[in-house]
Amino acid sequence: MSETLRQRLLEEMQGLKTVDCHSHTMLRRDYEQLPERSLFTMWSYFDRELGAMTGKGAGELFAGIPDEERWARLRPLLGRARNVSYWRHHVVVYRELFGLEGGELSDANWAQVNDSIRERTAQPGWYDHVTEELCGLQTQVRNVPWFEDWEPEYFTCTLRMEEALEQTNRPNRERLEQHLNVEIGDLASLRAALADLIEGYRWEGSVGIKLAHAYRRTLHSEPVPEADAAALFARAVAGEELTWPERKAVEDHIIFFLAECCAEMNQVFQIHTGVQGNWGWVPDSDPLHLLPLLHAFKQVKFDLFHAGYPYSRELGMLAKHAPNVWLNMAWMYVVTMEGSRQALKEWIDLVPGDRLLGFGSDVGWPEFIYGHLIMARSCLADVLAEKVERDFLSEEGAVGLVHQMLRENAIALYGLRDQGVAG
Ligand SMILES: [Zn+2]
Known part of the structure; x- marks a missing residue:
């Protein structure tokens, strides 16, 4: 495939004001009042995969325990299901917005990504x-x-x-x-x-x-x-x-x-x-x-x-x-x-x-x-x-x-x- 054409098309897209044709995005007033914005509360559809594997959604799996324990629960579940697109969507977000280096969350980097989520999402105007x-x-x-x-x-x-x-x-x-x-x-x-x-x-x-x-x-x-x-x-x-x-x-x-x-x-x-x-x-x-x-x-x-x-x-x-x-x-x-x-x-x-x-x-x-x-x-x-x-x-x-x-x-x-x- 022609890389220059592909690149040109990507640049064309980046320069466009896109219309999002279907959204459930939380309102800004709700986003800003959330009690916690972290690696363990910020979920998209991988939450459904967690439900399929454990019978519990993220809300239940990660409630009321310290972050280290939360990571200890998440890590084996990623070992089972990190191939699915629902998870790769998360990886793209962590890489592009929260400084994840490499292709996966690991023992060495999860805490840094978690800190970065907490800090950046608290910035005014985020x-x-x-x-x-x-x-x-x-x-x-x-x-x-x-x-x-x-x-x-x-x-x-x-x-x-x-x-x-x-x-x-x-x-x-x-x-x-x-x-x-x-x-x-x-x-x-x-x-x-x-x-x-x-x-x-x-x-x-x-x-x-x-x-x-x-x-x-x-x-x-x-x-x-x-x-x-x-x-x-x-x-x-x-x-x-x-x-x-x-x-x-x-x-x-x-x-x-x-x-x-x-x-x-x-x-x-x-x-x-x-x-x-x-x-x-x-x-x-x-x-x-x-x-x-x-x-x-x-x-x-x-x-x-x-x-x-x-x-x-x-x-x-x-x-x-x-x-x-x-x-x-x-x-x-x-x-x-x-x-x-x-x-x-x-x-x-x-x-x-x-x-x-x-x-x-x-x-x-x-x-x-x-x-x-x-x-x-x-x-x-x-x-x-x-x-x-x-x-x-x-x-x-x-x-x-x-x-x-x-x-x-x-x-x-x-x-x-x-x-x-x-x-
Ligand atoms: Zn929908």
Whole structure:
């Protein structure tokens, strides 16, 4: 592969104000109030690997013991699992931000990295330094939970909507009633309440909604007539326990209703596909299950996440034939760099470049955005340089894709203001 071309592409990316197309980054006010920022509290997805190995998350494993003991617990777990991308993401962060030398944490260097994390993250302006100066982010399209706010100087909101599907559950319904100061006694009033909620957030600047229902049920949904869903919902409101097929029918109806809201209010519909947590039922997350919804709402812009991994090839063909689908690489480079390269190699052959979203951090700590971005740029440079060399993509076309995938497509899709390039 041509190193000069790869290098040129990397420099092009470093000079761009990137739009982070999917974020869970903690708000600055929350970050600054954290009781501890250290090697043993700053986790990303490797926390899930710790859970898979020990049955305990990092919070439990490292609580209330001295740092030396914490390291003694972590070291053998790294011996078992340090190969996975979720850990290598950590290594990139320690190397780039906290002075780790060499490729791994060890007895000789962990304490120095830990000290460096504590010192640097306590410096005034560190949060802005990471998100703005190092990452060069224009904005992060942030997954905002129900009834919460966000910091518009860093984030653009999309409203997370799983709770909308869980309104047969009384406590959930009461939360919504209280927030909007309405009564939800039937399906019509539920639909009105959901529309009001979305409209309220849209009024504050929200650009879309997000569903991650694939974590607990199939992505497959089909149209359910309002009268059928209303009869089922009435039974739930009366206190009856619905069976799963009955609840699914209500949920499916709401999913289609949410798409209607997106059409009316010009909101992007983001949906989690692929990649699960521990014990997740992978086939439920196959994006092909979404076909009935995508075809029913051709005017809605669907932003499908995580490369649908491992169904990335299917997702590529889906997007090729469904012009209302955008492909979002959120989370992917830290799941697997090789899977990311493969997906991108095929998609760039298949799908018009203006519907590819090249980066979504999908992490809680701002430091991990930077690590993820470095991994993303590296994969993109690999893929594009190879496309120029072997697959008849022009160099100009490759540079154009960099701008589209890391910035321009997001600005167009989410209706953001164009704020120039990084200095
Ligand atoms: Zn996410």
